[in-house]
Amino acid sequence: MQENQKKCLELANRIYDLDAKVYECVGSSLGRTFTGNRENTVQNLCMLMLAKPNGHLLRSELALIGNMARTIQDKEARGQMLTEYDSILKEIEQLPDSFGKVDIVDLSRARLNPTAGKLSEKDHLVICISRTQGSAGNDIGFELADELHINYYDVEIFNQVLNRLEAEKGSVNDAEAEHFADFDKYRKRSFRLKTWLREFNRYHGLPRQDAVFFNMSDLICNLARTEDCVIMGRCADAILANNHIPHISLFISAPFSLRIQRTMASKNMELRQASRFLKQMDRQHKKYYDFYTGSRWGRPESYDLCINSANYGIRETIDLIERMIDQKRK
Amino acid sequence: MKKIITLLCIFCSVFFLCPVNVQAAESTQAAAVPVWLCIPFAGLLLCIALMPLVKGEWWEAHQPHVVILWVLAMAIPFAIVYGVGEMAETVLECTVNDYVTFIILLFGLFCVSGNITMEGDFAGSPRVNVGLLALGTFLASCIGTTGASMLMVRPVLKMNSWRKRKAHIMVFFIFMVSNMGGILTPIGDPPLLMGFMRGVPFFWSLHLFPVLLFNMIVLLFVFYHVDRRMYRRDIAEGRKPDISKPGTQFRIDGLHNLIFLVMIVVAVILSGVLPGLKIFQDSAGNVLGIPVFRDVRLSIPSVIEIVIILAAAGLSFKTTPKEIRTRNHFTWGAIKEVAVLFIGIFITMQPALMLLRQVGPNLGLDQPYQLFWATGALSSFLDNTPTYLVFLTTAGTIGFTSGISTSLGTVPVHLLSAISCGAVFMGANTYIGNAPNFMVKSISDENGVSMPSFFGYMLWSLAFLIPLFLLDTLIFFL
Numbered sequence: 001m002q003e004n005q006k007k008c009l010e011l012a013n014r015i016y017d018l019d020a021k022v023y024e025c026v027g028s029s030l031g032r033t034f035t036g037n038r039e040n041t042v043q044n045l046c047m048l049m050l051a052k053p054n055g056h057l058l059r060s061e062l063a064l065i066g067n068m069a070r071t072i073q074d075k076e077a078r079g080q081m082l083t084e085y086d087s088i089l090k091e092i093e094q095l096p097d098s099f100g101k102v103d104i105v106d107l108s109r110a111r112l113n114p115t116a117g118k119l120s121e122k123d124h125l126v127i128c129i130s131r132t133q134g135s136a137g138n139d140i141g142f143e144l145a146d147e148l149h150i151n152y153y154d155v156e157i158f159n160q161v162l163n164r165l166e167a168e169k170g171s172v173n174d175a176e177a178e179h180f181a182d183f184d185k186y187r188k189r190s191f192r193l194k195t196w197l198r199e200f201n202r203y204h205g206l207p208r209q210d211a212v213f214f215n216m217s218d219l220i221c222n223l224a225r226t227e228d229c230v231i232m233g234r235c236a237d238a239i240l241a242n243n244h245i246p247h248i249s250l251f252i253s254a255p256f257s258l259r260i261q262r263t264m265a266s267k268n269m270e271l272r273q274a275s276r277f278l279k280q281m282d283r284q285h286k287k288y289y290d291f292y293t294g295s296r297w298g299r300p301e302s303y304d305l306c307i308n309s310a311n312y313g314i315r316e317t318i319d320l321i322e323r324m325i326d327q328k329r330k
Numbered sequence: 331m332k333k334i335i336t337l338l339c340i341f342c343s344v345f346f347l348c349p350v351n352v353q354a355a356e357s358t359q360a361a362a363v364p365v366w367l368c369i370p371f372a373g374l375l376l377c378i379a380l381m382p383l384v385k386g387e388w389w390e391a392h393q394p395h396v397v398i399l400w401v402l403a404m405a406i407p408f409a410i411v412y413g414v415g416e417m418a419e420t421v422l423e424c425t426v427n428d429y430v431t432f433i434i435l436l437f438g439l440f441c442v443s444g445n446i447t448m449e450g451d452f453a454g455s456p457r458v459n460v461g462l463l464a465l466g467t468f469l470a471s472c473i474g475t476t477g478a479s480m481l482m483v484r485p486v487l488k489m490n491s492w493r494k495r496k497a498h499i500m501v502f503f504i505f506m507v508s509n510m511g512g513i514l515t516p517i518g519d520p521p522l523l524m525g526f527m528r529g530v531p532f533f534w535s536l537h538l539f540p541v542l543l544f545n546m547i548v549l550l551f552v553f554y555h556v557d558r559r560m561y562r563r564d565i566a567e568g569r570k571p572d573i574s575k576p577g578t579q580f581r582i583d584g585l586h587n588l589i590f591l592v593m594i595v596v597a598v599i600l601s602g603v604l605p606g607l608k609i610f611q612d613s614a615g616n617v618l619g620i621p622v623f624r625d626v627r628l629s630i631p632s633v634i635e636i637v638i639i640l641a642a643a644g645l646s647f648k649t650t651p652k653e654i655r656t657r658n659h660f661t662w663g664a665i666k667e668v669a670v671l672f673i674g675i676f677i678t679m680q681p682a683l684m685l686l687r688q689v690g691p692n693l694g695l696d697q698p699y700q701l702f703w704a705t706g707a708l709s710s711f712l713d714n715t716p717t718y719l720v721f722l723t724t725a726g727t728i729g730f731t732s733g734i735s736t737s738l739g740t741v742p743v744h745l746l747s748a749i750s751c752g753a754v755f756m757g758a759n760t761y762i763g764n765a766p767n768f769m770v771k772s773i774s775d776e777n778g779v780s781m782p783s784f785f786g787y788m789l790w791s792l793a794f795l796i797p798l799f800l801l802d803t804l805i806f807f808l
Contacts, residue, residue, distance in 0.1 A: 028659030029447070030484060031491020033778045040568065063386075064778045070390070071661040071776050204451055204573045205458040205489075214570045242568025294566025 005050065007095065012045035013038075014088055019065050022081050025072045033064045043244045049095060062089065112246045113304060125150065125228040125325070126247040128237040130289070130297070133281040134259030134266075134274075135309050136317075137252040141230045144318050148325075150228035213292055221245060233285070237303065238293035250321065251303040254310035363688060364411065367681035370404035374674050375711065375762065379784030393667065397674035404678045415624065420680050422626045428713070429676045431632050433669050435598065436476055436765055438639035442590045443480035444660040445650035450580035453571035454490030456557040459499055460550050462486055463506050467546055470511025471518040473595050479508045479766035481591070484658055487777050492571040495560035497781050500774045501790045502553045508766035509758035510545055513538050513751065516602060517595055519764075521709075521718035521753040523602045528722065529736035530746065537743070541751055541806050548798055584654045590642040597638035604631035664772035668765065675762060676713070683716050690720040696728055698748035698807040705749050706756030706799065710763045718753040725749060748807045755799065759791045760784070 016038055023032035034041045048058045066085050072078040127144065131137020138154060145152035203211035217239045223229055224236075224245045237249035254262075256278070263274040289297035300306050305324070309317045377396055381389035389396070409417035452458060462482065470478035486503060490496045512518030514535050516526035522535055604610050605617045610630055612618055619627030686708065695701050701721055708717045725746070726739030733742035741749075757764035761771055761784055774781050782790060 026659055027656035028777070029449070029657040030488045030659050030777045035492050036569065060780050064780060067775050068659075068778065071659070071663050073661070201578045202576065204453045204571065204578045206453050206455045206571070206573065207457065210455065210565070211573055213565075214573055217568075217570060218574075238566070239568070242566075291562060292565055294563055 004095065005046070007091075008046045008049040009042065011049060011088060011091055011095075012042040014084070015045055015062065015065070016041050018069075018081065018084050018088065022065055022069045022072065025074065025077045025081065026068055028068075033061065033068065040242070040244055049092065058092065062092075112241060112244065113248065123246045124224060124226070126224045126236075126240065126245065127230045127321070127325075128240065128247050128249045129230060129232050129252060130237065130250070130285075130303065131233070131252040132254065132259060132285070132298070133278055134263040135252050135254040136262065136314050137309070138232060139314050140252060140309060140317050140321075141232050143314070144321055145230040147318065147322065148228070148230075150230060151223075152230045152232075153223065154232040155234065217243075235289055235292050238289075238295060248305070248325070249303045251298060251300075251306040252309050252317070253298065253306070254308055258310045363681055363685045365685070367404065367408060367411070368685065370400045371675070371678040371682050373403065374400040374671075374678050378671060378762065383783050393670050397670055401674055401677050404681065408681065419624045419626055420684075421677055422623050424676050424680055425673070426622050426626055426628050427632070428715075429673055430628070431601070431635060432676070432765065433672065434636050434639050435594070436668060436769065437665055438594045438597075438643045439474075439477045439480045439591075440665045440769065441643040442587050442594065442646045443477070443484075444655055444658055445587045445646050446481065446582065446584040447654050447658045448485040448488060448580070448582050449657075450489075450578065451572065451575060452489050452578055452580065453573060454486070454493060454496075454499070456554050456561050458489060459486070459557055460554050462489070463502060463553065464546065464550060466503065466507035467511035467542075468514075470507055471514035473591060474517050474598060475508050475512040475519055475764060476766045476769070477591060477595065478511060479503070479770050482507055483770050483773050487774065487779065491778070492569060493561070493564045494567065494569055495564055496779050497774075498553075498556055498560060498790075500770060500779055500781060501787065502549065502556075502794075504761075504767045504770050504787075505758045505791070505795060506546065506549055508770055509764050510542060510549075510755055513542050513754045517598060519754045519757075520715045522750060523598065524715050524719055525722060525736070525746075525750065527602050527605060528719075528738055530734055534734060534746075535750065538747060538750060541747070541802060544805065545755070545798060545802065548801065549794070552794060583657075584650050587646050587650060590646045593642040594639050597635045597642070600638070601631050601635040604634065605629065659777055661776060663776055664769055667772050668768050671762075671768065672765065679712055682712060686712070686717065686720050691724045691727060693724070695721070695724060696745075698744045699803045701725065701745055702748035702752040702799075702803060702807045705752030706759070709753045709756045710759035714753040714757050714764065718749060721749045721752075722746070744807070751802065751806075755802075756795075758795055759788065761787055 016034060019033050036044075045058070045061075048061070062085070066082070069078060069081040069085055072081060125148070127141075129137055129141045131141075141154070142152050199208050206214070213235075216234060220231060220234065220236050220239050221243050223231070224240055224247060237247065240247045241249075259278055260271065260274045263269055263278060264271060267274070267277075269277065286297040289295070293302075295302040305321075307317055307320065312320060374397065377389075377400070381396070405417055405421060408420065412420075462485070466478050466482040466486075469482070472478075473481070483500075483503065486499065487496075490499055509519075512522070516522040516530075516532060516535065518535070522530075526532055610618050617629045617631065619629035620633065621627050693704065695704055701724075705714075705717055705721045722736070722741065723738050725741045726736060728739075730740050730742050730745075733740045734746055758767070761767045771781050771787075781787075
């Protein structure tokens with residue numbers, strides 16, 4: 001299996017290189033077949049090969065490179081590229097189809113799990129926590145970071161950093177910050193042509209929320225690559241998984257009635273007001289997560305571990321997470 | 331599964347083509363054109379549809395041979411039935427008068443648009459794509475569906491290069507920019523130019539604006555939601571555009587080529603206007619031309635059109651640095667493929683067109699919805715210009731006294747609208763329905779877009795266009 005993985009990795013690298021060479025030979029500026037960075041693309045290709053060596057997905061990806069290669073003007077270069085293309089195709093056909101038949105392991109995801117103890121020294125401990133409002137997720141995350149002596153990033157901190165970054169680019173002032181509490185993809189906002197045109201230019205034609213998300217994705221990846229940290233929400237788990245950065249994803253929730261009690265106590269709200277607030281927040285979290293990740297917010301299959309904080313309390317939940325991390329790290 | 335889908339598609343095509351064949355068969359005796367002479371045309375279409383799926387690389391290498399084979403399969407039996415002279419005349423007629431002007435126009439637009447490149451960091455998002463499609467649709471009526479398609483296809487590809495799922499964008503591009511957009515003026519699409527040459531006022535087609543607007547609104551609404559779905563999936567997979575720079579840079583290089591584009595548009599208009607002028611007619615009112623064989627002649631207006639287009643293409647190449655073409659990934663592959671396949675299509679479809687010309691007027695079609703669907707169904711597979719003319723003639727000979735006066739008779743507005751919309755809109759039903767369809771497919775194929783197969787594309791049109799045309803029928807043509 002190990003040998004086969006190596007072979008797939010080697011082939012994936014060759015495919016990536018071939019695409020780059022073909023694109024260079026063509027001299028086009030219309031975009032190559034694999035526009036992502038090497039690391040992500042190679043990982044994705046590798047997974048595609050491991051999952052289904054003869055799958056149509058891989059074949060159609062390769063065919064696109066072949067199409068472009070055939071348009072190379074220089075005969076010699078074209079011949080070289082197509083020879084390499086044919087050789088890759090043949091080697092892929094020879095890969096055995098013997099993975100994932102018994103175990104339930106999602107190889108691409110399992111590889112990113114730091115508790116599995118397979119990480120290299122340069123990888124950091126990154127804990128992504130999604131939570132329902134009122135389940136004490138923020139408190140758990142904050143204290144966990146404190147005990148592990150690692151940095152803690154939540155929504156407010158992200159907004160501050162993003163605003164600073166944007167301000168450094170000289171294109172935005174702090175008053176224009178997109179706060180998560182205000183975020184609603186479907187919210188109707190008054191239309192002003194001047195603002196619309198300014199945003200259109202500033203965000204390269206993308207909706208403002210999407211541009212904010214893309215910038216934040218970069219920020220989260222940079223953080224996760226450079227330090228140990230706890231990241232609250234912001235689809236960090238999905239972003240890191242897409243970028244093949246090791247992390248642990250947790251979902252913390254609690255029964256609705258207990259969340260109401262806690263919200264009433266912590267925010268001085270009436271029962272109905274707290275109930276409405278929680279429902280609204282859940283709805284917004286769900287919309288945001290579902291929109292940007294394609295996964296389902298709060299569903300167990302979207303996370304490594306789901307915890308009902310009410311069954312343990314804040315202290316015991318933190319201990320539980322710590323034990324899990326420590327035991328695997330020993 | 332794939333085989334089942336393919337079989338299903340074949341069944342659907344046969345089902346749609348059957349009424350034509352049956353009607354043709356019924357009138358075979360009167361028309362004296364054997365239906366079996368249409369087999370090579372059907373065979374060529376099936377090859378275009380199936381060969382890329384079955385034996386892709388072989389097909390790419392042997393397209394010209396297959397086309398020659400089917401042309402011979404049509405020409406030899408045709409010669410046996412009608413004589414060698416008649417066969418040569420038919421083949422030369424369609425080659426000289428239809429194919430040459432068709433491919434030169436396509437070539438000119440392909441060259442000129444390939445010399446215009448857009449440099450910028452706009453990111454393709456659903457709303458940007460909706461804007462581009464809307465712009466392209468309106469542009470199509472100003473510079474023709476082919477011109478707009480060639481001009482817009484590369485910017486659209488480039489803006490969406492960060493995305494993985496983009497075939498649907500090009501499919502809707504074909505629906506709207508390569509076809510529907512051409513409905514507003516005779517410059518938009520060749521059938522309307524033919525109508526203009528037969529006496530339909532130049533600006534009459536603007537009456538069809540409500541139909542276009544309705545179709546645009548429906549299609550753009552559907553497209554926005556399809557694209558947003560795909561866009562979300564791309565984001566969910568971690569794809570993102572490069573928006574690291576604070577503002578959007580946008581620059582068009584080779585902009586002077588717009589002058590050559592205008593030259594080509596003028597050439598097309600002249601080809602419609604000049605034949606009506608006395609100076610280009612002999613004493614019998616026939617358009618002057620260079621004799622080729624028997625009655626086949628290359629008309630002087632066509633020669634003028636060809637010269638202007640070739641001059642525009644040549645000047646465009648001369649005045650534009652090669653580097654722009656390289657950045658545009660300009661290759662001859664797309665135009666070569668279209669040139670090879672369409673010479674075969676033009677020649678092998680002649681028996682089908684002869685049948686249509688003989689059978690069409692006897693079909694008893696006099697309702698707008700009948701003409702809309704009949705013109706449309708045939709325009710999906712045959713050249714839409716002769717199809718339009720056949721049904722315009724049919725409507726003109728019915729004997730109406732009020733409506734648009736044409737050289738073919740008076741045609742009521744609602745019938746002319748139905749014929750025009752059928753011919754222009756339903757060219758989008760297949761890759762071969764209109765010339766730019768295949769060009770857009772080929773260019774997309776070369777630039778990292780996994781375009782649907784022939785039948786795969788038809789599934790898209792069945793899913794999105796046919797329901798729209800049914801709505802058009804209910805609202806505008808009943």
